[in-house]
Amino acid sequence: xxxxxxxxxxxxxxxxxxxxxxxxxxxxxxxxxxxxxxxxxxxxxxxxxxxxxxxxxxxxxxxxxxxxxxxxxxxxxxxxxxxxxxxxxxxxxxxxxxxxxxxxxxxxxxxxxxxxxxxxxxxxxxxxxxxxxxxxxxxxxxxxxxxxxxxxxxxxxxxxxxxxxxxxxxxxxxxx
Amino acid sequence: xxxxxxxxxxxxxxxxxxxxxxxxxxxxxxxxxxxxxxxxxxxxxxxxxxxxxxxxxxxxxxxxxxxxxxxxxxxxxxxxxxxxxxxxxxxxxxxxxxxxxxxxxxxxxxxxxxxxxxxxxxxxxxxxxxxxxxxxxxxxxxxxxxxxxxxxxxxxxxxxxxxxxxxxxxxxxxxxxxxxxxxxxxxxxxxxxxxxxxxxxxxxxxxxxxxxxxxxxxxxxxxxxxxxxxxxxxxxxxxxxxxxxxxxxxxxxxxxxxxxxxxxxxxxxxxxxxxxxxxxxxxxxxxxxxxxxxxxxxxxxxxxxxxxxxxxxxxxxxxxxxxxxxxxxxxxxxxxxxxxxxxxxxxxxxxxxxxxxxxxxxxxxxxxxxxxxxxxxxxxxxxxxxxxxxxxxxxxxxxxxxxxxxxxxxxxxx
Numbered sequence: 001x002x003x004x005x006x007x008x009x010x011x012x013x014x015x016x017x018x019x020x021x022x023x024x025x026x027x028x029x030x031x032x033x034x035x036x037x038x039x040x041x042x043x044x045x046x047x048x049x050x051x052x053x054x055x056x057x058x059x060x061x062x063x064x065x066x067x068x069x070x071x072x073x074x075x076x077x078x079x080x081x082x083x084x085x086x087x088x089x090x091x092x093x094x095x096x097x098x099x100x101x102x103x104x105x106x107x108x109x110x111x112x113x114x115x116x117x118x119x120x121x122x123x124x125x126x127x128x129x130x131x132x133x134x135x136x137x138x139x140x141x142x143x144x145x146x147x148x149x150x151x152x153x154x155x156x157x158x159x160x161x162x163x164x165x166x167x168x169x170x171x172x173x174x175x176x
Numbered sequence: 177x178x179x180x181x182x183x184x185x186x187x188x189x190x191x192x193x194x195x196x197x198x199x200x201x202x203x204x205x206x207x208x209x210x211x212x213x214x215x216x217x218x219x220x221x222x223x224x225x226x227x228x229x230x231x232x233x234x235x236x237x238x239x240x241x242x243x244x245x246x247x248x249x250x251x252x253x254x255x256x257x258x259x260x261x262x263x264x265x266x267x268x269x270x271x272x273x274x275x276x277x278x279x280x281x282x283x284x285x286x287x288x289x290x291x292x293x294x295x296x297x298x299x300x301x302x303x304x305x306x307x308x309x310x311x312x313x314x315x316x317x318x319x320x321x322x323x324x325x326x327x328x329x330x331x332x333x334x335x336x337x338x339x340x341x342x343x344x345x346x347x348x349x350x351x352x353x354x355x356x357x358x359x360x361x362x363x364x365x366x367x368x369x370x371x372x373x374x375x376x377x378x379x380x381x382x383x384x385x386x387x388x389x390x391x392x393x394x395x396x397x398x399x400x401x402x403x404x405x406x407x408x409x410x411x412x413x414x415x416x417x418x419x420x421x422x423x424x425x426x427x428x429x430x431x432x433x434x435x436x437x438x439x440x441x442x443x444x445x446x447x448x449x450x451x452x453x454x455x456x457x458x459x460x461x462x463x464x465x466x467x468x469x470x471x472x473x474x475x476x477x478x479x480x481x482x483x484x485x486x487x488x489x490x491x492x493x494x495x496x497x498x499x500x501x502x503x504x505x506x507x508x509x510x511x512x513x514x515x516x517x518x519x520x521x522x523x524x525x526x527x528x529x530x531x532x533x534x535x536x537x538x539x540x541x542x543x544x545x546x547x548x549x550x551x552x553x554x555x556x557x558x559x560x561x562x563x564x565x566x567x568x569x570x571x572x573x574x575x576x577x578x579x580x581x582x583x584x585x586x587x588x589x590x
Contacts, residue, residue: 111558112386112437113182119301123553133563151563151590 014098019061019078021101022054024172025135026063026075031171032135033073035164039134042127043073052087052128053080056097057117075175087120087128103140103148107132138165178478183388186345187431189325193354193424195416198233201271201313204351205237208311210269212238214262216282217273218246221317224361230273230315241265246274246281252296252333252340255284262289269311272349273358276321279314283329283347286312296331297340305344312349317358319422320370320457322377322430324352354427356420364410365522367422368515369457371406374426375399375508376441376460381432382482383468383475384439384559391436394428400485401425406511410518439560440551441467444573447551448527452539458524461515465508466572467560468501469582473589474561476501483507526579544573563590 032039043050051066064076064085076083091097096115099105107129110116118125133149138161146152192200205213217227222244231239243258262270262285272282287299290309299305314324329342362370378398381391402425409418444467445459468479480500484492486507495503515523524530527539539547548569551557557564564572571586 108385108558113180114184115182117302122555126553126555126557129558146590149563149590150561151588153588154590155588 011094014094015056015061018056018094018097018101022061022063023078025054025132025139026065026078027175028135028139028168028172029065029131030073030075031168031176032131032138032164034171035167036134036138039131042131042134043067044071046124046127047086050087050124051076051083051085052089052120052124053085054089054091054132055080056091056094087124088118089125089128090117090119091115092117103136103144106148106150108150135168137161138168177389178387178392180388183386183436185388185390185435186327187325187348187435188345189348189431190351191325191354191427192351193420193427195356195420196233197353197355198230198315198357201230201234201353202237204313204353205269205271205311208269208313208350210311212241212265212267213269213271213311213313214258214265214267214285215239215242215271215273216246216258216278216285217242217244218248218275218278219244221274221278224317226273226317226358226361229357230271241267246278248277250277250280250284250329250331252284252331252335255281255288255296255331258285259288269313271313271315273315273317275316275318276323279316279321279323279349280329280331282312282314283342284331286310286347287329287342297333300340300342302343304342305346307346309346313351313353314349315353315355315358316423316426318362318366318370319359319419319426320373322374322426322433324349324354325427325430326434328434352427354420354423356416356423359419359423360414360416362413364413365519366457367413368406368410368519368523369455369461371402371409371422371426371457372461372464372512372515373457374422374429375402375406376445376464377429377433377438378402378425379464379482379508380438380441380467381429381436383471383478383561384437385561386436386559387478388436391432394432395436396482396485398425398428398432399482401428403486403507403511404488407514407518410515437559438556439467440470440557440562440564440572442556443551443554443560443564444547444569444576446554446556447547448539450550451543451547454527454530454538458530461512462524462526462576463572465505465512466576466582468505468508469584470564470568470572470587471561472501472505472584473587479504527573527577528579539577541577544570544577547573562587 053062053064055062062078062080068074092115100110136148137145270282272279286309316324327347332339378395382395401421405418405421409415441463448454448459483500483504512525516525530538532538575582
């Protein structure tokens with residue numbers, strides 16, 4: 001007697017949304033590393049040619065960001081198998097990724113709820129979490145960013161924050 | 177009652193606790209189909225006469241293989257040597273008698289002998305072990321670390337100057353035997369910080385972000401057991417009931433924190449240990465009130481709830497709800513002062529008063545920036561209720577160095 005093959009449920013809309021977010025955040029990190037001093041400093045503290053990936057298990061999507069041979073921070077695409085990755089941050093499944101990328105849950109809370117699997121050095125992972133937090137603060141309106149990060153920096157100057165935000169958006173869209 | 181949207185909890189260690197719990201070891205070994213255990217311990221435990229107590233209690237069990245060569249920090253070379261002795265003698269199980277280092281060493285030996293491995297490094301990290309190991313029974317001789325119920329082992333490779341961490345549910349011992357005789361000889365100045373270490377596990381498990389109802393239940397009872405007995409035991413080290421209560425408290429705190437993790441007290445404490453080599457329990461005792469103060473605006477409602485197990489029903493009821501969190505912090509500070517008095521000043525209350533055996537200050541003020549920087553890379557920071565940057569770290573560490581309460585106006589709120 002033959003059995004019907006069980007195929008995993010596909011969620012193309014959710015997958016496409018997460019892919020888009022990863023692409024945008026990846027390029028925004030590259031932009032923030034050129035425009036924000038804190039992000040610049042965090043990357044300076046990471047090893048030479050350091051790369052990290054953030055993605056969804058089991059089959060993606062992913063984004064890879066790292067420092068090139070000159071120390072410049074680059075968005076390195078979406079294929080984690082095409083290059084060496086020092087730190088892998090994998091979200092256990094697509095639903096968990098949706099919680100993260102719809103900002104219902106911050107990175108720290110996702111870790112607390114066992115939704116993230118880290119492979120690499122812990123101090124590097126914490127630096128990446130700090131970078132992601134800063135980038136989210138720039139990309140999102142305050143009311144949404146407050147959900148995504150543990151502490152919203154009310155003490156930042158609104159003028160300089162908005163100037164940097166503008167620069168990051170332009171650089172992200174242009175990929176520079 | 178806080179119920180998270182999602183949580184995971186696992187503690188599959190059988191606990192056998194009592195004044196004569198050791199006498200059950202032959203049955204426990206038989207249940208595990210183990211006939212020839214290897215006993216692993218350290219010279220301090222052996223010197224205190226604890227091995228004689230164990231061998232006397234387990235009459236009928238083959239006790240021909242007893243190794244007491246474990247150093248204060250578990251070491252890869254020792255793990256390899258002990259694994260060789262295990263194989264040469266045809267052992268089929270391990271009984272570990274000691275503190276965190278002995279238990280970590282036993283877990284490392286168990287990986288090598290169970291996997292027939294040449295290179296322990298292959299099993300470092302999380303998830304590298306895929307099947308159950310040989311039977312492991314642990315007998316903690318300090319009431320503090322909770323290693324008897326944790327799934328982690330840390331082993332140093334001194335040749336390469338690295339520490340390897342191993343994480344797997346297969347590293348959980350099969351049985352933890354808590355017997356009051358095992359901690360009876362622990363001197364008061366060590367009993368105090370080890371019990372404060374356990375108290376910190378329970379308090380951080382209850383107040384940090386990964387808390388869940390099961391770890392909360394363990395943490396609450398652990399705090400009550402420790403708070404009700406710590407001063408009495410330090411003043412009367414031969415109090416067997418008090419010793420057993422502390423041992424149970426430490427194990428319950430271990431089960432709580434290994435499932436809900438810990439926060440900034442551990443982040444800074446690990447860093448002080450790494451930079452200045454201060455014993456872990458001493459760091460925990462000093463930092464615990466500061467951690468609660470720093471997080472007060474985030475988790476003050478949880479700290480307030482802890483006043484009940486910390487100080488009892490009368491104090492809790494007599495304290496207005498809005499003052500309970502501050503009162504809980506005050507109770508912990510008073511506990512540190514009482515332990516300082518009971519140990520004739522050997523229990524340090526703040527970092528600047530910690531001295532080594534030669535009377536030299538162990539945490540010089542110029543090391544504080546290095547401590548702050550290292551703490552920013554500690555994984556437990558993720559679980560802390562409030563975020564911390566370098567400046568926040570310095571505010572907390574400086575206050576804990578001076579021994580003054582935290583200036584709450586300096587805490588940045590989002």
